[in-house]
Amino acid sequence: MKPRIRPSxxxxxxxxxxxxxxxxxxxxxxxxxxxxxxxxxxLSMIDLTTLEGMDTPGKVRQLCTKALHLHDxxxxxxxxxxxxxxxxxxxxxxxxxxxxxxxVASVATAFPSGHSSLELKLAEVQYALESGADxxxxxxxxxxxxxxDFNYVFDEISAVKEACGSTRLKVILETGxxxxxxxxxxxxxxAMEAGxxxxxxxxxxxxxxxxxxxxxxxxxxxxxxxxxTGRQVGMKPAGGISKSKLALHYLVMVQETLGTAxxxxxxxxxxxxxxxxxxxxxxxxxxxxxxxSADHFSVD
Amino acid sequence: xxxxxxxxxxxxxALESRESIRLAKSYGLFxxxxxxxxxxxxxxxxxxxxxxxxxxxxTESTPKDVDRAVRAARNCYEKHWSRMKPSxxxxxxxxxxxxxxxQSRELAILETLDGGKPIRESRDIDIPLAAAHFFYYxxxxxxxxxxxxxxxxxxxxVAAQVIPWNFPLLMAAWKIAPALACGNxxxxxxAETTSLTALKLAEIIQQADLPAGAxxxxxxxxxxxxxxxxxxxxxxxxxxxxxxxxxxIQTALATSGKRSTLELGGKAANIIFADxxxxxxxxxxxxxxxxxxxxxxxxxxxxxxxxxxxxxxIEKIKDRIDTLRVGEPLDKNTDIGAINSKKQxxxxxxxxxxxxxxxxxxxxxxxxxxxxxxxxxxxxxTDVSQSNRISREEIFGPVLAVQTFRTVAEVIKKANxxxxxxxxxxxxxxxxxxxxxxxxxxxxxxxxxxxxxxxPASPFGGYKESGFGxxxxxxxLAAYLALK
Numbered sequence: 001m002k003p004r005i006r007p008s009x010x011x012x013x014x015x016x017x018x019x020x021x022x023x024x025x026x027x028x029x030x031x032x033x034x035x036x037x038x039x040x041x042x043l044s045m046i047d048l049t050t051l052e053g054m055d056t057p058g059k060v061r062q063l064c065t066k067a068l069h070l071h072d073x074x075x076x077x078x079x080x081x082x083x084x085x086x087x088x089x090x091x092x093x094x095x096x097x098x099x100x101x102x103x104v105a106s107v108a109t110a111f112p113s114g115h116s117s118l119e120l121k122l123a124e125v126q127y128a129l130e131s132g133a134d135x136x137x138x139x140x141x142x143x144x145x146x147x148x149d150f151n152y153v154f155d156e157i158s159a160v161k162e163a164c165g166s167t168r169l170k171v172i173l174e175t176g177x178x179x180x181x182x183x184x185x186x187x188x189x190x191a192m193e194a195g196x197x198x199x200x201x202x203x204x205x206x207x208x209x210x211x212x213x214x215x216x217x218x219x220x221x222x223x224x225x226x227x228x229t230g231r232q233v234g235m236k237p238a239g240g241i242s243k244s245k246l247a248l249h250y251l252v253m254v255q256e257t258l259g260t261a262x263x264x265x266x267x268x269x270x271x272x273x274x275x276x277x278x279x280x281x282x283x284x285x286x287x288x289x290x291x292x293s294a295d296h297f298s299v300d
Numbered sequence: 301x302x303x304x305x306x307x308x309x310x311x312x313x314a315l316e317s318r319e320s321i322r323l324a325k326s327y328g329l330f331x332x333x334x335x336x337x338x339x340x341x342x343x344x345x346x347x348x349x350x351x352x353x354x355x356x357x358x359t360e361s362t363p364k365d366v367d368r369a370v371r372a373a374r375n376c377y378e379k380h381w382s383r384m385k386p387s388x389x390x391x392x393x394x395x396x397x398x399x400x401x402x403q404s405r406e407l408a409i410l411e412t413l414d415g416g417k418p419i420r421e422s423r424d425i426d427i428p429l430a431a432a433h434f435f436y437y438x439x440x441x442x443x444x445x446x447x448x449x450x451x452x453x454x455x456x457x458v459a460a461q462v463i464p465w466n467f468p469l470l471m472a473a474w475k476i477a478p479a480l481a482c483g484n485x486x487x488x489x490x491a492e493t494t495s496l497t498a499l500k501l502a503e504i505i506q507q508a509d510l511p512a513g514a515x516x517x518x519x520x521x522x523x524x525x526x527x528x529x530x531x532x533x534x535x536x537x538x539x540x541x542x543x544x545x546x547x548x549i550q551t552a553l554a555t556s557g558k559r560s561t562l563e564l565g566g567k568a569a570n571i572i573f574a575d576x577x578x579x580x581x582x583x584x585x586x587x588x589x590x591x592x593x594x595x596x597x598x599x600x601x602x603x604x605x606x607x608x609x610x611x612x613x614i615e616k617i618k619d620r621i622d623t624l625r626v627g628e629p630l631d632k633n634t635d636i637g638a639i640n641s642k643k644q645x646x647x648x649x650x651x652x653x654x655x656x657x658x659x660x661x662x663x664x665x666x667x668x669x670x671x672x673x674x675x676x677x678x679x680x681x682t683d684v685s686q687s688n689r690i691s692r693e694e695i696f697g698p699v700l701a702v703q704t705f706r707t708v709a710e711v712i713k714k715a716n717x718x719x720x721x722x723x724x725x726x727x728x729x730x731x732x733x734x735x736x737x738x739x740x741x742x743x744x745x746x747x748x749x750x751x752x753x754x755x756p757a758s759p760f761g762g763y764k765e766s767g768f769g770x771x772x773x774x775x776x777l778a779a780y781l782a783l784k
Contacts, residue, residue, distance in 0.1 A: 011576075011577060011578045011579070012575065012577045012729040013577050013580070014577035014749050016580075016749070017579075017581075017583060017749065017750065018580060021579075021580070027424070027632070028633055029314035030311060030312075030314075031314050032312040034309065034310060035312075037309060038309065041309070220579050227615070252311075255309055260309065263307035
């Protein structure tokens with residue numbers, strides 16, 4: 001029989017209740033100064049991402065330029081938090097972003113499926129770190145998790161964290177493959193106990209990716225873990241957040257679930273590729289009173 | 301954890317505009333399809349409880365006005381409404397439902413101005429549910445024989461209906477819709493502090509072109525309701541309000557032969573087991589007691605927590621209370637609005653003082669309150685005992701009394717140990733436990749892993765001193781029909 005760990009601190013989750021609570025955050029009306037402050041905060045929390053089979057040095061270079069110059073026509077805009085790429089583009093991204101505060105995050109551990117041996121996964125992490133990655137985004141082994149081999153999943157995360165050392169580790173649960181909120185909560189607790197610095201919803205390759213209810217379940221796990229251990233863990237919803245209004249509702253959810261200590265790109269990130277332009281459009285609209293066409297904002 | 305940091309992100313006030321509302325300086329009575337002047341001359345101000353500013357002048361009806369309204373209802377009953385083809389009756393009721401939807405924004409703003417409840421609730425709950433009740437009962441109007449096969453359903457006659465101030469338009473809908481669908485005519489008296497939406501409903505009934513006298517709306521204080529209920533020519537009494545007034549109605553009705561349904565007070569038990577989905581349970585507890593400032597007869601005012609998860613639950617409730625925004629009800633971001641009246645605030649404040657005096661531990665958030673108007677912070681008492689008055693008497697405000705328990709048998713005994721029996725809530729992840737609890741709790745409505753869910757198709761009503769009779773659903777029809 002396989003050894004099983006079912007930590008007693010993972011409470012059951014009521015799906016209906018979570019959806020209702022998540023909906024309630026969308027009733028908050030964010031206007032005026034709060035909206036402007038919120039929009040800028042969203043920009044500063046974005047992990048600008050390209051994770052495609054057809055990624056090229058040209059694409060990654062453009063992405064890095066966008067990360068630094070979101071929309072130079074508007075003064076005092078923040079830059080994004082990080083760019084997120086495959087390991088073989090880390091060195092190039094580091095070079096493009098040298099001397100700036102924008103971090104380079106690298107996916108690793110046989111992203112997106114996670115099907116490989118631990119040795120190969122650790123080697124991949126090592127490669128990303130040696131190429132200069134500031135952050136590692138790993139995926140958990142969902143197959144092992146579903147078959148009940150929680151020890152394996154736990155040990156794997158611990159091993160990756162050990163390889164990372166002080167480099168921050170984001171652990172992708174791929175909630176779209178977990179099936180229930182109970183399993184999302186369990187995986188969140190397990191990842192944090194194993195050393196995750198961030199927990200992250202999705203790879204972006206599976207639908208559904210991030211949703212407000214699933215993010216809420218993970219935020220509540222973070223809050224309970226923080227209360228139990230005193231250690232602050234970050235949160236990164238990824239995939240499916242492309243509109244600024246939705247992003248602002250996520251921030252309301254963070255503020256009212258974890259408190260303002262998490263309203264900072266050190267503790268909260270959006271994994272997104274097209275969110276930035278919608279936020280920029282809203283910022284220009286707030287400043288000028290008019291919407292500009294999408295072609296006023298750079299697409300790369 | 302919710303202390304402000306450098307990242308503090310305050311939400312700017314988002315006021316709902318008052319521009320769309322039409323408010324008369326003064327209102328008469330709605331009798332026989334017309335707005336008329338009272339035979340007397342007494343009027344009083346209805347105010348906005350959030351700032352104590354005057355809104356409009358409301359008529360204090362005289363016994364003569366009451367008689368006039370009942371006669372109009374009787375006349376309409378005999379000549380039109382009871383004889384009308386049932387599908388035609390349904391048509392009129394559907395029309396009312398659609399007009400409520402069309403004017404929902406104005407109704408929501410008025411409900412919030414006059415009663416103090418947050419616009420979020422009047423907009424998303426009160427008004428849509430009121431429309432839903434008319435839609436639901438409109439559908440029954442021509443299907444009564446299918447609802448009660450072989451029992452020859454007949455209307456009762458004139459229904460006298462007296463409603464409270466906590467859900468003004470919604471309670472009017474609960475009362476009027478089934479009465480009309482069954483072929484009865486109505487004289488309704490809204491509460492004195494919240495008459496505006498009932499008077500707007502009178503305008504809607506006029507616009508819907510109902511036969512004159514099918515619905516009559518008279519305003520005023522308690523004695524007006526009393527003379528309506530005691531009028532010899534009413535056939536049916538429907539009352540929602542305090543147990544105290546309910547008892548006096550029962551006394552007055554003895555030997556009168558009038559049918560009655562009473563929906564009175566409550567002191568509901570909300571029960572959290574250790575195996576519950578804790579975060580969702582906490583959310584349900586908070587909504588259960590602080591919804592509509594706690595002015596809810598089925599509010600979950602007694603919380604029972606299994607002792608092994610007590611500390612965790614209390615901590616989480618405190619966290620959640622800290623995020624509630626108390627203030628201007630017209631602000632779309634407000635969670636808790638104003639207390640309905642000065643009188644009610646005084647009652648609540650007395651109970652809060654009493655709770656402290658009884659030795660319970662008080663928790664309130666650190667939240668600024670406006671200078672004028674009637675306000676009460678969301679309040680939680682821990683270390684409460686079953687013998688404390690704050691766990692026995694209905695407070696009708698945002699005050700939660702928390703106790704602990706160890707076993708299923710114990711919590712059932714404690715939950716049932718009350719003179720009320722309107723509602724209860726059970727939080728557990730175990731289905732069998734839910735069925736065990738629901739079969740033993742003596743309450744008219746029991747929610748499992750949720751709280752304060754309302755639907756026109758679902759019956760609502762109490763045991764013991766919470767009243768008798770059911771409103772809503774098929775059961776709600778029976779209260780307005782003579783059945784063989």
